[in-house]
Amino acid sequence: MYRERVSRLDGAVVWEQTGPGARPVLPDGCMDLLWTPGELLIAGPDTRAHRPEVPGRTRYAGVRFAPGAAPALLGVAADETLDRRIGLADVWGAAKARELTERIDGAADPGAELEALALRRARTAVRPPDPLLAAVVRQLESGSTVAAAAESVGLGPRSLHRRSLRAFGYGPKTLARVLRLQRALALVWEGTPYAAAALAAGCADQAHLAREMRELAGVTLSAYVASANS
Incomplete structure (x- = not known):
């Protein structure tokens, strides 16, 4: 459990x-x-x-x-x-x-x-978590583009990428994809149909969400939901 x-x-x-x-x-x-x-x-x-x-x-x-x-x-x-x-x-x-x-x-x-x-x-902690990156995460979680999130905190693309590697393990574009997938899954758990969840999370359509699931999760959305409920 x-x-x-x-x-x-x-x-x-x-x-x-x-x-x-x-x-x-x-x-x-x-x-x-x-x-x-x-x-x-x-x-x-x-x-x-x-x-x-x-x-x-x-x-x-x-x-x-x-x-x-x-x-x-x-x-x-x-x-x-x-x-x-x-x-x-x-x-x-x-x-x-x-x-x-x-x-x-x-x-x-x-x-x-x-x-x-x-x-x-x-x-x-000698050095607290980077507050600018916390703001970037909030922007990306709300569906903002990477460019808009960087601009909102005054970071250039190279600076944001460098800081992101240390903080998240990967660049801001990958982080945006990961957070978008998590938004879609949260909606699915609430009972939102797959197609509607895909659009609300920021995917182009349900097929886009399906591709992201296969690439980031290695399973289909329906298979993941079934395994989580088993």
Whole structure:
């Protein structure tokens, strides 16, 4: 079973999965701090669907950070973790990662303990998340073009691309596609027909949305909805 809640950390989500996770994780522009018994991982941004395969492990918890927020808090650039899951020990050191893993292993609510860790990191971060990129994300989430979003924050195309790689793992055009797909999926979950969801999210038509699903998720929209409901 999967469940999530809004975090006390701005823009973040705390989630937990129990039992085998057959549902693919689709690109969403986010990074996660992920716990499974005995291990802490940083889940980088995805450019394609990720299907968790961890034999013998049936419990997971995580904090999913807002797009662009994790690098400043976790201490690793998004493009260094693109399409990867890396051990926290590789970034924070073995001793620190082991201490934190043991603490979360013993917690009654691992998700809440992870959230507390994320909040502490946010309070002590030497460099906070880039506020200009947060504004770009808001623009793109509302359906703005990349050019309009860049202009609204006073960034040129090269500067925006460079900052985007570190914050999101990929350029702003890919981020815009990912966020558009997420908008369409949110509408589908609300019961909006596929064609109407495609247009409302900013796709040219349902066929455009279908192509984006195949390229970014590797499955058809109907197959993804069926797997998520199974």
